[in-house]
Amino acid sequence: MLLRRYVRKISQKRPVKVVFFATNVSMWRYQWVYEHMKNDSRFTVDIVLSPSIQYARAQQEDDLRQMREFFAKQGVDFVDWKLEQGEDAVDIRKTIDPDILFYAQQYDGILTPKHEYRNFLDRLLCLVPYGIGPSFTYWFYDTPFHNLAWRLYYPSPIEMEDARLLAFNKARNARMSGYSIYDDYRAPLTEDPWKPLDGGRKRIIWAPHFTLPTSVAHYHRANFLWMADVMVQLARKYEDRFQFAFKPHPKLLTELYKNRDWGKEKTDAYYKLWQTMPNTQLETGAFAPLFKTSDALIHDSNSFSVEYMFVNKPALYITQDMETLRDSVPKLGKHAFDAHYVAADEKEIENFLLDVVAGGNDPLEPVRRNFYDQFLKPPHNEGVGEYIYHDICNSLFS
Known part of the structure; x- marks a missing residue:
């Protein structure tokens, strides 16, 4: 009842004030919604920089720096947070007083309290998930945010089905929009994100998840610690055949800073190494251009297992226990895993590079193509x- 009242009230306003929260470049999912609204005089739009407060201070500051560069390069205005200068986050309820707010994550405690959704329950909340649902669990479909939001935009029919089963409100506020990153993949490339190298090397992305082995239950996804040296050795061994982009999960830096065997000094040195080896680079920004121009992906990210299917290139999933992993993901994840090669050790990673990527022996290509047609086409x-x-627009103005 209250939500309907808010909709009626806001629909009579001109302009309707819209805020898009940006936590980091990798999770920015609203570019094309923003572009349409920006060109409609019925709306005013603001992008608000709001890095995750769960990340280390150094990472928050780096995320802010990258977002400033990203939006400035596009000539897009934004509401800054000068965290490095000790400033507090902008109280947008006072400065903007938004009517509609777009979030990329549904969790409590991600953003500074001034930007938390609980401060805007008398406004219209929208969710465009930054990733595709990694598991059939209540925390992905039935949090307070899910039930209080005005609109949830889910990527696939499988996620809509899961939401209707799990959400208290039966996902009555959900719409199947397709996956938001689709628009980035179909947009023309403006530049090649890879380091220019001669010799026609194959381009490999390594995208480790942030999970570290704190318990047996997570072991099937906690691969970074044993892979860290392995991937450096492979990059050096095949310097003339492959170039590598190290694309860590945004939270990995914070987790390594906290790890007693790594810490800040070792972590910073490791990230710097990937920036400086002749055939490697560190990538912490947008991933669609990187994916489009790559030849293969090595990873242990449930979201990337789906997202990389947009480009129909070979993908290798790293896990010590695929059976346990399959049991933990929804139907969409299981279909995505079926389109992946799997490795559990250095030898199997090396075989993937030499046989599938360099050798062109890729029997899973038609499986990936079918996955795209069945699940990813809008x-x-x-x-x-x-x-x-x-x-x-139809909900507010029709």
Whole structure:
């Protein structure tokens, strides 16, 4: 009842004030919704920089730096947070007084309290998930945010089905928009993100998850510690055949800073190594251009297991226990794993590089193509950002 009252009230306003929270470049998912709204005089739009307060201070500051560079390069205005200068986050309820707010994550405690969704329960909350649902669990479909939000935009029919089963409100506020990153993949490339090298080397992305082995239950995804030296050795061994992009999960830096065997000094040196080896680079920003121009992915990220299927390139999933991992993911994840090669040790990683990537022996190519056709093609005859924009306009103004 209250939500309907808010919708009626906001629909009569001109302009409607919209805020998009940006936590880091990798999780920015609203570019195309933003573009449509920016060009509609019925809306005013603001991008608010708000790095995750769960990350180490150094990482928050680096995320802010990257976001400033990213948006400035596009000529896009934003509401800054000068954290490095000791400033508090902008109280947007006072400065902007938004009507609609877009979030990329549904969890409590991610953003500074001034930007938390609980401060805006009398406004219209929207969720465009930064990743595809990694598990069939209540925390992904039935948090307070899910049930209080005005709109949830899910990527696939499988996620809509899971949401209807798990959410207290039966996902009545959800729409199937398609995956938001689709628009980035279909946009023309403006530049090649890879370090220019001669010799026609194959381009390999290594994208480790942030999970570290703190318990047996997580062992099937806690691979970074044993892979750290292995991947450096492979990069050096095949310097003339492959170039590597180290694309860590945004939270990995914070987790390594806290790890007693790593800490800040060792972690910073390791990240610096990937920046400086002749055939490697560190990538912490947008991933769609990197994916589009790569030849293969090595990773242990449930979201990337789906997202990389947009480019139909070979993908290798690292796990010590695929059976346990499969049991922990929803149907979409299981289908994605079926389109992956799997490795549990250095030899199997090396075989993937030499046989599948360099040798071209890729029997899973038709499986990946079928996965894209079945699960990733948007369900509407328009881009995902365009669909979300039209859905909001129709809900408010029709």
